[in-house]
Amino acid sequence: MSAESTGTGIEPDATAPLISVVLPQHLRPLTGAGAEVRLQVAAPVTMDSVLDAVEAQFPMLSGTIREYGTGQRRAFLRFFACGEDWSHQPMDAELPRAIVEGREPVIILGAIAGG
Amino acid sequence: MSKVRVLVGTRKGAFILTSDGTRKDWDVSGPFFAGWEIYHMKGSPVDPNRLYASQSSSWSGQVMQRSEDGGATWAAVGNKFSYDGVPGTHQWYDGTPHPWEFKRVWHLEPSLTDAEAVFAGVEDAALFKSTDGGTTWEELAGLREHGTGPHWQPGAGGMCLHTIIQDPTNSDRMYIAISAAGSFRTDDGGKSWKPINKGLISNFMPDPTAEVGHCVHHVAMHKSRPDVLFMQKHWDVMRSDDAGDSWHEVSGNLPTDFGFAIDVHAHEPETLYVVPIKSDMEHFVPEGKLRVYRSRTGGNEWEPLTQGLPQQDCYVNVLRDAMAVDTLDECGVYFGTSGGQVYASADAGDNWMPIVRDLPAVLSVEVQTLP
Secondary structure, three states: OOOOOOOOOOOOOOOOOOEEEEOOHHHHHHHOOOOEEEEOOOOOOEHHHHHHHHHHHOHHHOOOOEOOOOOOEOOOEEEEEOOEEOOOOOOOOEOOHHHHOOOOOEEEEEOOOOO | OOEEEEEEEEOOEEEEEEEEOOOOOOEEEEEEOOOOEEEEEEEOOOOOOOEEEEEEEOOOEEEEEEEOOOOOOOEEEOOOOOOOOOOOEEEOOOOOEEEOOOOEEEEEEEOOOOOOOEEEEEEOOEEEEEOOOOOOOEEOOOOOOOOOHHHOOOEOOEOEEEEEEEOOOOOOOEEEEEEOEEEEEEOOOOOOOEEOOOOOOOOOOOOOOOOOOEOEEEEEEOOOOOOOEEEEEOEOEEEEOOOOOOOEEOOOOOOOOEEEEEEEOOOOOOOEEEEEEOOOOOOOOHHHOOOEEEEOOOOOOOEEEOOOOOOOOOOOOOOOEOEEEOOOOOOOEEEEOOOOOEEEEOOOOOOOEEEEOOOOOEEEEEEEEEO
């Protein structure tokens, strides 16, 4: 699978802006990438399609952000977009234009849960 | 000269301790996977430079790691553990049905004969196997589905499959243990399993001698006598001489028969080691003294080993997978504590020294004896 495939079967538009994703600190050592990664994402750009692209480029993150089986966000992770908490939005809701245009990142944060 | 490599899993990362055969001077590397819980690391007997590590966290679940160079570098491999079919329910702490949910890998057991094969014991209790070096995992569902699963319940640490023992003389035979279900044996390579808990008495259960429900903490075997098993149960140290078909107590003169770790000397199959813990509520050593107890008689008669270990104001615990032995001529014994110490004895337990004193709480210790 190429690094720019989303793994969804829907090929991304190579001319579309790259989507920016800020990974939580504890997952960065797994990828070997920096804090922020930029990815091609197939339209419509939703939290699910963004995470599909993240997992396609970094397979070692599969199961660490969304649970296997249910595909649900892990309880101690939060999603933010354009300053808004998207943790409880539908995973197939289209993300704000600034995200789609690559001007703002999707931010994945680990909860401060004592440990 | 031979070397030893000690693999240490802790609450906040992994460490690798190495020494030559004298086991006096140690190099410490790590932390690997800093900040993550490393429940277990173990090397392949076929290819000792192939190591596996179970990395997990409450934030992001399970990650599996594999090294091909003795732990110098690591790569994430497969972390998808899917129960076969609809997993159903087990008992919750209050006796109500609770759905089976995968939480983490507690124990990794590489195959004795195939470098690509490795077993994983997981919470909620099940046994998985990989035949491609940890890339993909398949449940050996005959264990969970053999009939008593709905009666299994979690121990204080969760409902974990924590012990996997392969019979070196019979590739179809394997033993596993679950807290709190008990011990099980397969004689057909993992297709079918039977409980082997006759003789265990657990007074916290409505029927103290029931077929399943026992909180087995750990089981050990000497490779020269695969039908002889030693068990540290929630309470009681037990022995079986018939491959688990029956058990009898060998706690003898131990100061307390609660504990987690148990192991067997590499060259003396009747020499055992345990670390008595005060009680299930007070998870620390009794009387503020860290003592390993050794039996040279296969149980019942135990002697405290204290030389080099703290004998006052010590209140640490030693967990079930946190003791191991090397196979050098003078058998080395190792264990790690909840206080972050890893102790080594290069003379079968007579004298001890700390390799490290200030790691995060130690979850597991394994040893590789290298040429």
